[in-house]
Amino acid sequence: MLMGLLLGVPAHAQEAPSLEGAISADQGETTINRHIYGHFAEHLGEDIYGGFWIQDDRGNWQYNQQVIEALNQLNIPNVRWPGGCFADYYHWRDGVGPQEERPSIVNAIWGNVTRDNSFGTHEFMGLVDRLDAEPIIVGNVGSGTVEEMANWWEYMNHDGPGPMADLRAEHGREEPWNVRYWGVGNESWGCGGNMSADYYADLYKRYATYLWPPYGPEPYRIAAGPSGSDYEWTRTLMEEAGGMIDGIDLHHYTVVGTWENKGSATDFTEGEWHEAMQGAWYIDELITRHSAIMDQYDPEQETALIVGEWGMWHDPMPGTKPGFLKQQNTLRDALVAALHLNIFNRHADRVRMANLAQTVNVLQALVLYDDGQLVKTPTYHVFDMYKAHQDATLLPMDLERGTYAHDGEEAPAVSASASVDDQGRIRVTMANTDPSRARTVSVDLRGLDTSTVSGRVLTADQMSAHNTFEAPTRLQPSSFDGAQLENGTLTVELPAKAVVSLELQ
Numbered sequence: 001m002l003m004g005l006l007l008g009v010p011a012h013a014q015e016a017p018s019l020e021g022a023i024s025a026d027q028g029e030t031t032i033n034r035h036i037y038g039h040f041a042e043h044l045g046e047d048i049y050g051g052f053w054i055q056d057d058r059g060n061w062q063y064n065q066q067v068i069e070a071l072n073q074l075n076i077p078n079v080r081w082p083g084g085c086f087a088d089y090y091h092w093r094d095g096v097g098p099q100e101e102r103p104s105i106v107n108a109i110w111g112n113v114t115r116d117n118s119f120g121t122h123e124f125m126g127l128v129d130r131l132d133a134e135p136i137i138v139g140n141v142g143s144g145t146v147e148e149m150a151n152w153w154e155y156m157n158h159d160g161p162g163p164m165a166d167l168r169a170e171h172g173r174e175e176p177w178n179v180r181y182w183g184v185g186n187e188s189w190g191c192g193g194n195m196s197a198d199y200y201a202d203l204y205k206r207y208a209t210y211l212w213p214p215y216g217p218e219p220y221r222i223a224a225g226p227s228g229s230d231y232e233w234t235r236t237l238m239e240e241a242g243g244m245i246d247g248i249d250l251h252h253y254t255v256v257g258t259w260e261n262k263g264s265a266t267d268f269t270e271g272e273w274h275e276a277m278q279g280a281w282y283i284d285e286l287i288t289r290h291s292a293i294m295d296q297y298d299p300e301q302e303t304a305l306i307v308g309e310w311g312m313w314h315d316p317m318p319g320t321k322p323g324f325l326k327q328q329n330t331l332r333d334a335l336v337a338a339l340h341l342n343i344f345n346r347h348a349d350r351v352r353m354a355n356l357a358q359t360v361n362v363l364q365a366l367v368l369y370d371d372g373q374l375v376k377t378p379t380y381h382v383f384d385m386y387k388a389h390q391d392a393t394l395l396p397m398d399l400e401r402g403t404y405a406h407d408g409e410e411a412p413a414v415s416a417s418a419s420v421d422d423q424g425r426i427r428v429t430m431a432n433t434d435p436s437r438a439r440t441v442s443v444d445l446r447g448l449d450t451s452t453v454s455g456r457v458l459t460a461d462q463m464s465a466h467n468t469f470e471a472p473t474r475l476q477p478s479s480f481d482g483a484q485l486e487n488g489t490l491t492v493e494l495p496a497k498a499v500v501s502l503e504l505q
């Protein structure tokens with residue numbers, strides 16, 4: 001390698017550093033909950049209106065079939081709705097009944113736009129039905145009441161007769177929907193009411209008490225969790241309300257630079273790439289430390305840690321409305337997604353749900369849509385490559401992570417996770433964050449008798465490679481022939497800046 005440096009051989013041509021590891025294929029115990037691969041659709045920008053929900057030539061609202069068809073390929077397990085911050089502004093009664101009679105709403109938190117409330121409870125349930133996904137409702141604590149939230153639960157889940165079930169039937173739906181995942185407010189430390197942890201814990205208990213009626217599904221009640229490293233928030237919730245909480249909803253965004261100046265989604269330096277990778281790895285520390293606090297109060301791990309909002313947050317796309325949070329999505333975002341998903345898999349004992357922010361046209365979107373044109377982002381392809389982990393059994397995997405150094409800063413280079421499904425198929429997903437140098441990864445396969453390996457890779461020459469309406473397939477997975485199985489060892493020539501998914505049989 002030294003010779004290569006001396007002779008001026010470019011980094012990508014130098015010998016790939018080797019990393020070693022092992023997978024114990026007969027020692028898997030934990031299921032990777034499919035809800036880790038979940039999504040989030042807020043009334044924000046063009047995620048719902050202009051994304052999932054579009055108007056025809058006559059101005060009639062309809063579901064966007066292009067978006068639904070694209071997402072159907074991903075086996076989306078859930079969608080979280082209506083926010084986000086918007087949830088604590090939203091009054092569900094304004095979004096049911098004949099569409100022409102619904103009052104409009106000013107979305108003061110996102111872009112100050114007025115919407116006609118044509119997308120409400122029934123339309124959301126129609127959407128998750130079309131996506132074959134489970135709904136996650138986030139109720140309004142910040143500007144709502146206990147009665148309003150309890151009535152929403154009754155509207156969705158009571159089979160009648162009764163005032164809310166009768167109203168639902170009047171609005172065209174006889175059968176209850178049986179919605180069990182229920183968020184009690186969102187970011188209650190910030191846009192959801194600027195509360196202290198103590199105050200929210202008391203309020204949580206009050207709201208959660210009335211989300212436990214003797215009918216409908218057993219509720220799965222989700223508490224608004226901490227922002228990033230606010231460990232005291234988690235401790236307070238566990239201490240004061242832990243027995244009533246099924247999931248604590250941690251939010252963590254990967255931001256390069258500062259919140260005021262996050263930088264461009266497409267025009268960035270290697271330093272900004274490296275910072276994004278460091279930011280993505282940080283979710284591992286956050287999960288580890290929040291879980292350690294939860295372990296003190298809940299050693300049986302009954303309460304889940306949910307990562308209800310995650311992803312890259314860049315400066316808005318030039319020429320778009322800043323409050324709409326529209327951004328492009330490059331290979332850098334794909335690597336960030338791959339790191340998160342590997343880390344969630346590896347923490348599957350405590351992390352049992354996560355939601356990428358957000359699905360269409362907002363933040364780290366899966367698809368961008370505009371006026372009849374749809375493009376799948378690199379992040380979409382990562383979810384496609386990782387979807388086989390859903391509900392599979394996590395396999396213990398030790399792997400050296402190596403080092404990716406840039407400008408005196410160091411981060412681990414390689415992330416990976418492995419699972420086995422109920423048909424015995426083993427999936428290994430890997431990501432090499434180093435944009436210049438490949439890695440040779442050798443994995444000892446213990447307790448496993450396999451003979452074939454096949455795979456896909458997502459990579460590009462440029463760190464900023466991305467898809468556009470004009471070039472929608474610039475970045476998409478291709479078949480991968482860099483993996484070999486021999487004498488119980490899996491050897492992978494992992495290219496620079498690449499995500500790889502393998503299937504072993």
Ligand code: AHR
Binds near residue numbers: 084086309357
């Ligand atoms: O996803 C955008 C916003 O980020 C959400 O509305 C809020 O919960 C978070 O701060």
